[in-house]
Amino acid sequence: MERDDLVRLRQARDRIDRDYAEPLDVPSLARAAHMSTGHFQRSFKAAFGETPYSWLMTRRVERAMWLLRGGSSVTDACMEVGCTSLGSFSARFTELVGETPSAYAARSHEGLVGVPGCIAKQVTRPRRE
Known part of the structure; x- marks a missing residue:
């Protein structure tokens, strides 16, 4: 190249x-x-x-994860990261993270309290298998 x-x-x-x-x-x-x-x-x-497109959606899901950990609703997180279809967003989120946005938001994220954002981003980064 x-x-x-x-x-x-x-x-x-x-x-x-x-x-x-x-x-x-x-x-x-x-x-x-x-x-x-x-x-x-x-x-x-x-x-x-x-x-x-996959790169873009991974960035959007990463940001949505952060918003959901902060208490945003799934719909608000979806719109905030630039997605217009809640269904498509939820499907891609589930594909990358391994759980639905609602399930991700509902579980505890206390293990990340006090962790610097740059480290939290690495730990929580969605992985494409």
């Missing part, structure tokens, strides 16, 4: 990480990276191990 392509892919990844709650779509990310949609998706997956 060319160096310029990697730079543009990193910029796209950084935009997803920063603007996860905004309405992002793969074709607009590809245009910003000066790539066709198909080439962008293949290159992104080769560089980062996930498709751009």
Whole structure:
């Protein structure tokens, strides 16, 4: 992969990480990276191990987990992270976390009290199997 392509892919990844709650779509990310949609998706997956959409949804689920631990409702967390369909959000959350958003919110998170956010993020990061 060319160096310029990697730079543009990193910029796209950084935009997803920063603007996860905004309405992002793969074709607009590809245009910003000066790539066709198909080439962008293949290159992104080769560089980062996930498709751009999967990367975006993982960021959204991570943020939703934090919101749910803080007492937000599932619906509020869903909307806050930029998802518009509660059903799709719940399905992706369950796929990544292994339990429904409601079950995640209902269980105790006392083990994370006092843990710095950067460490808590690593410990609670959803893992794609």
